[in-house]
Amino acid sequence: MEVTLARHTGVDLAVAAPPSKSLTHRALVVAALADGESEIVRPLEAGDIARTRTGLTALGIRVAGDADVLTVQGCGGRLPLDAPVVIDAGDSGTSLRFLTGLATLGRHPVTLTGSARMQQRPIGPLGDAVAALGGEVRYAGRPGFPPLTVRGPVRGGSVALPGDVSSQFVSALLIAAPCWPDGLALTLETPPVSASYLALTTGVMAAFGVEVRREEETFLVEPGRYRPTRYEVEGDWSSASTFFAIGAVCGGRVRVDHLDPASAQGDRRFLDALAAMGCRVRADATGVVLESDGVLDGAEIEMATSPDTVQNLAAVAAFARGPTTITGTAHLRYKESDRVAAIARVLRGFGAGVEVGEDRITVSSGPRRGHLTVDPVHDHRTAMSAAVLGLGSGDVTVQEAECVAKSFPGFWEALQEGGLV
Numbered sequence: 001m002e003v004t005l006a007r008h009t010g011v012d013l014a015v016a017a018p019p020s021k022s023l024t025h026r027a028l029v030v031a032a033l034a035d036g037e038s039e040i041v042r043p044l045e046a047g048d049i050a051r052t053r054t055g056l057t058a059l060g061i062r063v064a065g066d067a068d069v070l071t072v073q074g075c076g077g078r079l080p081l082d083a084p085v086v087i088d089a090g091d092s093g094t095s096l097r098f099l100t101g102l103a104t105l106g107r108h109p110v111t112l113t114g115s116a117r118m119q120q121r122p123i124g125p126l127g128d129a130v131a132a133l134g135g136e137v138r139y140a141g142r143p144g145f146p147p148l149t150v151r152g153p154v155r156g157g158s159v160a161l162p163g164d165v166s167s168q169f170v171s172a173l174l175i176a177a178p179c180w181p182d183g184l185a186l187t188l189e190t191p192p193v194s195a196s197y198l199a200l201t202t203g204v205m206a207a208f209g210v211e212v213r214r215e216e217e218t219f220l221v222e223p224g225r226y227r228p229t230r231y232e233v234e235g236d237w238s239s240a241s242t243f244f245a246i247g248a249v250c251g252g253r254v255r256v257d258h259l260d261p262a263s264a265q266g267d268r269r270f271l272d273a274l275a276a277m278g279c280r281v282r283a284d285a286t287g288v289v290l291e292s293d294g295v296l297d298g299a300e301i302e303m304a305t306s307p308d309t310v311q312n313l314a315a316v317a318a319f320a321r322g323p324t325t326i327t328g329t330a331h332l333r334y335k336e337s338d339r340v341a342a343i344a345r346v347l348r349g350f351g352a353g354v355e356v357g358e359d360r361i362t363v364s365s366g367p368r369r370g371h372l373t374v375d376p377v378h379d380h381r382t383a384m385s386a387a388v389l390g391l392g393s394g395d396v397t398v399q400e401a402e403c404v405a406k407s408f409p410g411f412w413e414a415l416q417e418g419g420l421v
């Protein structure tokens, strides 16, 4: 499917954020380990969540329900596996990494694989940690990359790993850790990227009755049990960021409901970035409102903890009066696509100036270069950020627009209902 976007000014958009992808993944895998039946209220329904659900089913966990409530029959920390299994996580890094953690809790080999791109996304630090904690880890192809086969049981104990590639390795270990006989003392050798996601992990673990203690760069988890819980999923700040970006570049007013203004989601930071560029933002009891007169200033913004909104921020920066420098971008190279390269490709095609450094990207506005066709190369966030460019300036076609279904299947319908496509 292709979507062509025309320029809009003075928008007045009111939408609801979809449920959080990251919190739905976490609630599912933690509930799968709990000592009985949990309910997940208002889960996200999207491609990546379907991958986690299918993976859990392959591991012998029963998940049933619909868009309102999912019921998960937890296994009490011991996977009911009676034969080897293969799990295809597709393009979902969170599914692949979290299910690798769960695979340490069975006595049969679990093979985790994914799309061609997934086979280029690193998993070595997680594999090394699982092996150091007593598991068996084998790679079918390139060492340190999926497909990998994990076999438990793991005893747990002390381990160190780098924090600069993906926080998902840390989350995967923390989630499985209470089910290991020796628990876990995990020390980060380098400061964590995407650190806000670790707070989401410890928050969901706490909601299911397990505390993680932190002593400087070490996370400590005692052996214990997850308590079955009724868990309500809040709205997704990463998905909401595209609507705020549209408001910023088109000018006007955008209201997004179902967002917690005090959320632990790091992508809340996106609004601070837009405020620094000249937008007005305020929260009320049910959501968040952004107002913009469409005049934006460049800014210098650190985004290491909020990688999933960097493409939208770079798109907004292409409309600002001065250059914008976004720092903390090195780990964007390991996502559904190399997003540093994707930002440079798309924005240069648009006419903006883009300078790329090891851990920073500088974007300056420039004259439009005529009609822009964006191939997102299966990356949902590239497709959504291209919508920001199109609505802000017109003449943009997004190919393979359906790839947004990875995280936000209703994205284009929301724009259609708002009269923007």
Ligand SMILES: O=C(O)C1=C[C@@H](OP(=O)(O)O)[C@@H](O)[C@H](O)C1
Pocket: 021, 022, 023, 025, 094, 165, 166, 167, 168, 171, 193, 194, 197, 307, 308, 331
């Ligand atoms: O734990 C999570 O839910 C996520 C962590 C982040 O990945 P990294 O930690 O690999 O940066 C983020 O980009 C991803 O979309 C979701």
Ligand SMILES: C=C(OP(=O)(O)O)C(=O)O
Pocket: 048, 091, 092, 093, 094, 095, 308, 335, 336, 381, 407
């Ligand atoms: C990076 C993302 O997800 P994942 O790592 O789960 O594939 C994303 O949703 O932008």
